[in-house]
Amino acid sequence: MPKKIIEDEREVLIDSSMTVILKNDKINLKYDLKDGDYKILIYNDHKGDLVLSDSGQIVNSSVQINYLQLDACDLKQESKVFVEKGSSLNVNSTYLGTGKKDVIYDLYNNGSDSSIDIYNNIVCLDGADFSMDCIGTIIKGAKRSKCHQSTHCLTIDSPKRARVLPVLNIDENDVEASHSLASGTIDEEILFYMNSRGLDKKEALNLILKSYLMPSDDYYEAFEDGRQIQESAIAKVDQICSM
Amino acid sequence: MKTLEIKDLHVSVGEKEILKGIDLTVNTGEIHAIMGPNGNGKSTLLSTIMGHPAYTVTKGSILFDGEDVLAMSVDERSKKGLFLAMQYPKEIAGVTNSDFLRAAINARLEKNISLFKFIKAMESNISKLKMKEDLAHRFVNDGFSGGEKKRNEILQMMMLHPDIAMLDEIDSGLDVDAIKLVSDAIHDLKNETDLGLMIVSHYERFFTMIKPTHSHVIVDGRIVVEGDDELVYKIDSDGYDWLYDELKIQPVKESRPLVYSLGTCARNPRGKNA
Numbered sequence: 001m002p003k004k005i006i007e008d009e010r011e012v013l014i015d016s017s018m019t020v021i022l023k024n025d026k027i028n029l030k031y032d033l034k035d036g037d038y039k040i041l042i043y044n045d046h047k048g049d050l051v052l053s054d055s056g057q058i059v060n061s062s063v064q065i066n067y068l069q070l071d072a073c074d075l076k077q078e079s080k081v082f083v084e085k086g087s088s089l090n091v092n093s094t095y096l097g098t099g100k101k102d103v104i105y106d107l108y109n110n111g112s113d114s115s116i117d118i119y120n121n122i123v124c125l126d127g128a129d130f131s132m133d134c135i136g137t138i139i140k141g142a143k144r145s146k147c148h149q150s151t152h153c154l155t156i157d158s159p160k161r162a163r164v165l166p167v168l169n170i171d172e173n174d175v176e177a178s179h180s181l182a183s184g185t186i187d188e189e190i191l192f193y194m195n196s197r198g199l200d201k202k203e204a205l206n207l208i209l210k211s212y213l214m215p216s217d218d219y220y221e222a223f224e225d226g227r228q229i230q231e232s233a234i235a236k237v238d239q240i241c242s243m
Numbered sequence: 244m245k246t247l248e249i250k251d252l253h254v255s256v257g258e259k260e261i262l263k264g265i266d267l268t269v270n271t272g273e274i275h276a277i278m279g280p281n282g283n284g285k286s287t288l289l290s291t292i293m294g295h296p297a298y299t300v301t302k303g304s305i306l307f308d309g310e311d312v313l314a315m316s317v318d319e320r321s322k323k324g325l326f327l328a329m330q331y332p333k334e335i336a337g338v339t340n341s342d343f344l345r346a347a348i349n350a351r352l353e354k355n356i357s358l359f360k361f362i363k364a365m366e367s368n369i370s371k372l373k374m375k376e377d378l379a380h381r382f383v384n385d386g387f388s389g390g391e392k393k394r395n396e397i398l399q400m401m402m403l404h405p406d407i408a409m410l411d412e413i414d415s416g417l418d419v420d421a422i423k424l425v426s427d428a429i430h431d432l433k434n435e436t437d438l439g440l441m442i443v444s445h446y447e448r449f450f451t452m453i454k455p456t457h458s459h460v461i462v463d464g465r466i467v468v469e470g471d472d473e474l475v476y477k478i479d480s481d482g483y484d485w486l487y488d489e490l491k492i493q494p495v496k497e498s499r500p501l502v503y504s505l506g507t508c509a510r511n512p513r514g515k516n517a
Contacts, residue, residue, distance in 0.1 A: 188296065193333040195317035196293050196326075197347040197399060203318075207346055211337025211382075 003224040014040060014056070019223045021045050022052065031056025031063075031081060038063045041223045045232065049074040049099075057110075058087045067093040068229075070213065070236040072243075075101040085111025091118045094213050096240060097128035097159065109138040109145035109175075118149040122164065123209055125240065126157035137169040138177060146176040153183040154212055156205065206241040213237065245271045245308045245324065245406045247292070247439070252303035254284075254291050254464075260301070261287045263464035269457075271406050271439040276450050276475050278443075279461035280483055282497030285443045286330060288461065289409040293327040294320050307407070322351045324406030328396035328413050330443075334384040340395070341365060341379040344402050351403075368401045371428055389416030397425050401432055407439040414449040426452035447479035460486065463495050 003019040006012055011028045014020065020029065020042045029042070031054065038061060044050060050073060058081065069075060075095075083089045095101060107116050116136055124130045136147040147168060155162050166179035186208060194204035214233060220226030247269040254262035262284050269275050277285050291298045292305060294317040305312040312320055335343065344365065349355045362379075369378050372394050384392050393413050400408050410429075414422050426449065432438050444450060450472065458474040459466045462483070467490055468474065478486075487493060 187333070190333045190335055192295055192317060193329065194335070194343075196321055196329075197343070197403065198318050198321035198350040199346055200316070200318045200350070203346055203350055207338050207342060208335070210342075211335075 019043070019225060019229070021229075022050060025049060026051045027053070029054035029056075031058065033057070033061045033063050034059045036061050039066075039222055040064065041066045041068065041226075041229070043229050043233075044069045044071055044075070046071070046073070050076070052077045054078075055080040057082045057084060058089055059084045060087060062088045064090040064092070066215075066219075067091070067095075068215075068233060069094065069101075070096040070233055070240070072098040072240060074099045075103070077101075077103045078106070079104065080106045080108075082108045082110040083114040083116055086113045087111070088115040089117070091116075092215070093118075093120045094215070095120070095122045095130070095132075096209070096213055096237065097122060097124040097130040097162070098126075098240060100129040101131070103130075103132040105132070105134045107136050107147075109136070109142040109147055111145075112141065112143045113145065114142055115146040116148070117146075118151075120149070120151040120153075120164070121213060122151065122153040122162070123213060124153065124155045124159035124162040126159065128159040129161045130159065131161060131163045133165045133167065134179075135167040135169065136177065136179070138172050138175050140171045142172050143174050145172065148177065149179045151179075151181045152212075153181070155183065155185050202241050206238065209237050209241060210234065244437075245439070246306075247312075247325075247407050248304075248306040249288075249292070250304045250306075252288075252291070252305065253301045254287055255299050255301050256287075256297060261298070261464055262291070264303070265461075265464070265466060267459065267466065269407060269439050269441055272433075272437045273457060274433075274440045274442065274453060274455045276442055276444070276453075276455035276458040276472070277461060278445070278458065278475065278478055280494040280497075283495050284461045284464045286411050287464075289327055289411050289441065289443060292320075292409060293317060293325060318350070321347075321403075321405075326400050326403060326405035326408040328393075328400055328408065328410045330411040330415070332384050332392045332396055334382070334387075336382050336385045338383050339380055340383055340398075343383050344399060347399070347403060364402060368398050368428075371401070371431070372398055372424055374398065390418060390421050393417055394421065394425065397428055401428060404432075404436055405438065406436075407441065409441045409443075411443050412445070413442070414444050414446055419448075422449055423452065429453065447475060450475045462486070462490075462492055467492060 005021045006027055007023045013030050015032045017039045022044045023046050025048055109116055134149055136149055138145050138147055149166055151164050153162055153164055164181055166181055168177045168179055170177055191204055220230040249265055249267040252262050252265040279285050300313055307323055345361055365379055374394055393416050455472050458470050460468045
């Protein structure tokens with residue numbers, strides 16, 4: 001599986017399985033995924049603020065797109081993907097929220113028998129300003145399509161804002177659609193339990209956040225240089241927890 | 244030898260005073276049985292020593308090895324050598340036992356424990372407690388049976404090597420064989436490390452195995468009688484009524500949360516409550 005490190009380019013075409021490492025401040029990703037099974041990992045390793053726009057089409061394919069965003073910087077992300085007849089899209093997104101983050105997912109069941117599953121894991125730390133619009137649209141004619149979205153949002157201390165808006169626009173009968181959103185903070189009793197074993201608040205949070213945010217070892221192994229990305233992701237959580 | 248010294252301890256939850264002047268001294272190497280009817284302050288005492296934020300100390304002092312425990316954060320108390328095995332251990336989904344315990348051990352060491360040494364200690368203690376081999380990779384207490392949770396508390400105690408361990412009804416939820424295993428493990432640790440223990444239990448069986456050196460009965464937030472292991476056996480055979488008669492005291496009746504009926508919000512077509 002190829003790895004693409006984006007440092008200078010503004011526009012990048014994604015037409016195969018790929019590990020995409022973002023190291024630029026403004027990036028457009030264009031999907032052109034046809035006739036296959038694809039796995040894509042988009043890992044933000046840019047040290048500053050980022051404007052990410054990704055869009056495209058999935059035709060006769062099964063696609064998994066994973067977003068991993070664990071930086072303290074600001075982020076503006078707009079993702080617009082059309083899932084055509086008989087195709088499927090599985091989105092797994094992970095955000096560790098500090099700074100200002102505005103995220104919009106605008107995903108379309110654009111043909112019959114298409115399927116979209118979205119899983120969002122979000123942690124908003126003290127002072128974070130996080131906003132996500134997660135919009136699934138089943139267009140007229142996309143019969144027997146499925147669109148499901150599930151979001152977990154954990155808030156720590158006092159974020160400025162932790163806003164998640166799940167939206168389903170359904171313009172067809174004979175479809176399946178659902179959304180769920182769970183939001184809350186860490187149970188004080190769990191924190192006491194961890195403190196009582198000698199872990200201070202930062203150490204306890206570090207363990208909890210890693211369990212909440214970090215995908216499994218298997219997840220990383222599927223990607224080029226997955227281990228390195230895993231180590232980098234762990235270091236980012238460590239760094240944010242030590243702040 | 245280290246000493247935990249509690250003097251004239253008064254503790255409240257909200258407006259309600261639970262502990263009304265506890266005096267107690269526990270040295271390492273000693274085993275103190277804490278008994279008393281439900282809802283009279285036993286668990287409050289242990290939780291307060293550990294620093295549970297729900298309890299407010301309104302008067303009195305707790306010193307450990309000469310240092311003011313009340314001025315310490317919860318994690319500092321743990322690092323100083325206090326340990327609380329909880330009556331209802333919390334579940335931490337997503338955090339494995341091994342990650343949790345390694346982090347807890349490393350938090351009290353200047354140099355992190357080597358992976359090899361940690362795994363060896365973990366495997367040895369899991370084996371002593373006859374727990375499942377995959378325990379290290381399971382999430383902390385998540386999906387554990389009541390007995391497994393209690394044994395996991397003892398496993399943590401064995402890994403963290405406290406000076407004074409407080410066990411809050413650790414025997415509840417354990418079957419006869421598990422009680423024996425746990426008491427053997429406690430004795431082994433005590434022999435190795437001169438552990439001091441404060442044990443809350445309602446059952447003579449556990450105390451018979453543990454053999455307390457001291458015993459105390461808490462009624463209405465005060466220690467009303469003290470003795471040795473003979474007191475445990477007397478209470479097991481005679482209950483607490485003789486104490487109430489002799490000392491002319493009454494226990495606090497265990498309070499249960501009141502259940503209020505909100506009725507129904509449904510309305511009939513004429514606008515009256517259904």
